[in-house]
Amino acid sequence: MxxxxxxxxxxxxxxxxxxxxxxxxxxxxxxxxxxxxxxxxxxxxxxxxxxxxxxxxxxxxxPSPHRIQPICGISHRCGGCQIMHMEYQAQLDFKTVRVEETLKRIGKIDTKVLPTLGMENPYEYRNKAQFPVGLMSGKAVMGFYEKGSHTIVNTEYCHIQHPINEKIVKLIKEYIHQHKVSVYDEKTNMGLIRHIVTKVGYQTGEVMVVVVTNGKKLPHHQEMIQLLKENIEGLQSVVQNINEKNTNVIFGKETITLYGRDYIVDYIGNLKFNISAQSFFQVNPMQTKVLYEKALEYADLKGDETVFDIYCGIGTISLFLAQKAKKVYGVEVVEAAILDAKENADINGMSNTEFYVGEAEMVVPELYKKGIKADVVVVDPPRKGCEETVLDTIVSMAPDRVVYVSCNPATLARDLAYLQEKGYKAGSVQPVDMFPHTGHVECCVRLYKEER
Ligand SMILES: C[S@@+](CC[C@H](N)C(=O)[O-])C[C@H]1O[C@@H](n2cnc3c(N)ncnc32)[C@H](O)[C@@H]1O
CATH class of the missing domain: 2.40.50.140 (Nucleic acid-binding proteins)
Structure with missing residues (x-):
């Protein structure tokens, strides 16, 4: 002690x-x-x-031999990046070892973990930024929350975000000051502007700006739009989201389109996606492509397979798989995501997909009971991993191959151990660095049916 x-x-x-x-x-x-x-x-x-x-x-x-001067002057205060002061290659090596050790310790899985796939340029990778807006000594400030607190670190430039954000932040500050628009104070629940959220399409260059307000009336919003239009190339959408609740949740229920469309378009590989203010889209599009291509490689599709994409979100992996499979069934609990998935399937002409909304632990056994069986299963669960019912149903379906995409090595280890006991052995494990400079690591695992 x-x-x-x-x-x-x-x-x-x-x-x-x-x-x-x-x-x-x-x-x-x-x-x-x-x-x-x-x-x-x-x-x-x-x-x-x-x-x-x-x-x-x-x-x-x-100092550690891997310690470097981080490119960002405020990384020690900001809650965004935790290991920016570590050489990038050392970050990747560390992630590989973490996955290997976790699989061994929790799952008793002794399999080869491949070196973590990193980015050539591990900066400016995020396609989405969320800036809280607040007051400091009477002046509007925007930036990121300090580690473990709600104090805003006033900053215009973030090294892991798309560089267009710096311009947007400056313009919004200019608009707030020029028109004396009030900013939100979470202690009193007073003041208007709460958050600025930006989204950028890396392939298309399309930009969306979301102004989250505590109230409906946004004074001088025409002037704000004009300022953005004149200065932001690629601006396709300005929307206002209204959130009058005293909450940490950023978005409220109502969204109004102030300029252009209510979505932007971007591509992953050759697939096109409409991204609206609140729809989920992976934040690192370059590494998402790397991860999905790995999932597709491990699925090893020949064209005549029925595939399940369990925990499918807006259907991104499903559509990747549908290019090579006979039929893909996607299952996801969030209704809005399933609506997006159906629309994404439509705009890409993927008629060999079907999407179901509901808890995977309910929907997957129901589909199986109806006689629908998978030849290949892909799962990409949230951090808590898969429910046993889902794993049991997968085992009953007896697919030839299972691909497990995971954002949490600990629950991955637990689930791989469970599947191994039931006859599915982990083959290659490929970590992918989706979030450089943070402690997070994503993995893609190929499992195959053991002959017993
Ligand atoms: C890690 S995300 C994967 C999303 C998608 N595969 C992608 O790459 O964008 C996990 C998804 O599982 C969904 N989810 C969480 N619990 C679920 C459940 N019990 N049944 C089905 N989906 C669930 C979440 O809403 C989320 O979309």
Missing amino acids: LDKNKVYELEIIDLGHSGEGIGKVNGFTVFVEGGIPGDLLKVKTNIVKKSYAVGVLLEIIT
Whole structure:
């Protein structure tokens, strides 16, 4: 046990799930924000619990050989990037090792993990930005939340976002100041402008600006549109979303189109997608293509297969698969996403798809009961992984191949162990770096039926 508010020296040996450094003092685990493996640090404990402590970094005694000066001057304060101060190749190596160790520790899965596929340029990759708007000393500020708080770090440029955002933020600030438009204060639930959300199509260059307001009337919005139109090439859509609730949730229910369309268009590979203000679309389009191509490779389709895409979202993976399969069934719990999936299938002329809304644990067994069986199954569940009912039904369908796409190595390990017990063995495991400079890692796994 360690003492609170005491200074200790320790070496960082690992990273936690949110990218925080992990070290040991006399065998006791200490989490240190900003520490990376190989650092020798002086830290002061500010939280001490039964099984772990949290320390504040006071001094870097000896830096890790992988420590670099991050390109962003505020990355140590901003909650967006946790490991930008680590060389990119070291980030990728770390992610590979994390996946390998987690599969071994939780799932007792001893399989080869391939080196994490990274980006050639791991910056400016995000196609969507959400800037909270607030007041600081009477002036409107926009930026990102500080780590673990709701204090806004006032910034115009973010190195992992598309560069067009810097221009948009400046223009919106200009509009707010020029027309003295009020900004939202979450303590009093007063003031108008709450968030600016931007979306950019990387292939098309189309831009959407969403102004989230606490109230319907947006004064001088024509002037705001004019300012954006004159300065933002590719502007296709300006929408207002109204959220009058005292909540952390960004969007409210009502959305009004102020200029142009209510969606932008972008492509992943040769597939076209309409993206509206609230519809989910992967934020790193370059790596999404890498991930989906891997899923397609592992699905190894010949053209005569029936495929299930379970947890299909807006049907992006389904449409990738439908190009090579006889029939694809997509299952997803969010109704709006299924409406998008159907529309996306239409605009791409994919008539060999069918989408079902509902919980996978209900819908997949129902489809199976109706006699629909999969030759190949792809699952891409949320962080908590697949429900056992889903895994059991997959096993009953006895597909030749299963492809598991996962954003959480821990639940992936649990589910792979379950499937292995029932006759599906994990083959290749391919991590993909969808979110450079953060602790997150995505994986694509090929499973095959063992002959018993
Ligand atoms: C990691 S996302 C994958 C989305 C999609 N495959 C993609 O790449 O864009 C997981 C999806 O599962 C959906 N989901 C969560 N729980 C579900 C459930 N019980 N049944 C079906 N879908 C669910 C979420 O709404 C989300 O769209």
